[in-house]
Amino acid sequence: MPRITAIKKQKREGRVSIYVDGKFAFGTDLETLVRSGLKVEEEVPEETLDRLRRTSDEQKYINKALQFASFRPRSEREIKDWCKRKNVGVIVEKKIIKKLTKLELLNDVAFTRWWVRQRSEFRPRSKRQLKAELFQKGIESQIIDLVISSEGLDEISIARKLLEKQNWKYRNLEEKERRQKQSEYLARKGYDWDTIKEVVD
Structure with a gap:
């Protein structure tokens, strides 16, 4: 039966390396280690080690997802896309979403x-x-x-702010051309004709 021969602290905060039969087996976080109850010189069934490896991998992805979600608010789609980029399995993805939702980091x-x-x-x-x-x-x-x-977004006010930032482009144009250019610009920004007419006029 495999035997735990060493548990060494890693350079990364909160991580440790597990050695089995004198060789590095896998890394895990302190919380997972404490929950597992592993001790040096203890003999552990291979199935238990495999389960611990999976748990450690899951926790690693959960921690990375927590970092990703802490930079700014995220949508559920963004988290799912992140999981896809990281090749996270469906089961772990669900755990990540559940964890982030519970922590109010996903809404x-x-x-x-x-x-x-x-x-x-x-x-x-x-x-x-x-x-x-x-x-x-x-x-x-x-x-x-x-x-x-x-x-309560004010489309008129927002459109005027946009035009103010663009005024330098139109200051040397004749009025007719200026109005046309401004109208085209606002149309590209998604404004309807009624809003454009009021702002440009």
Whole structure:
């Protein structure tokens, strides 16, 4: 039966290396080690070691997902896409989503509200553009409509802010050409004709 011959601290904080029969077997985190009850010189069935390896791998991905989700709010689609890039299995992916949701790091409504406010503050968008961006993030249309409605976005004000940043491009143009260029710009940004007409006029 395999025997634990050493448990050594790794350079990475909170990680240890498990040695079996004098050879490195796998790495794990301290929490998993404590729960397992492994001790040096203890003989352990191969099935137990395999289970511990799987648990350690799962915890490693969960910890990485926690880091990924802590930088900024994430949508569930973003987490699933991250899991796919990391080749995380379906079972572990579900555990990650459950863990992040429990820690309130994963909430599509909160993410949508954060996204809308960030865009409004730093990179203004029309409602149409916001909806397209959020749809790409995997947000359901009902959530998008609810949040955008509750945020009370002023399309006219946002469109004017956008034009103010572009005014230097149009200052030497004749009025007719200026109005045309401004209208085309706002149309590309997703604004409807009524909004464009009011802002440009």
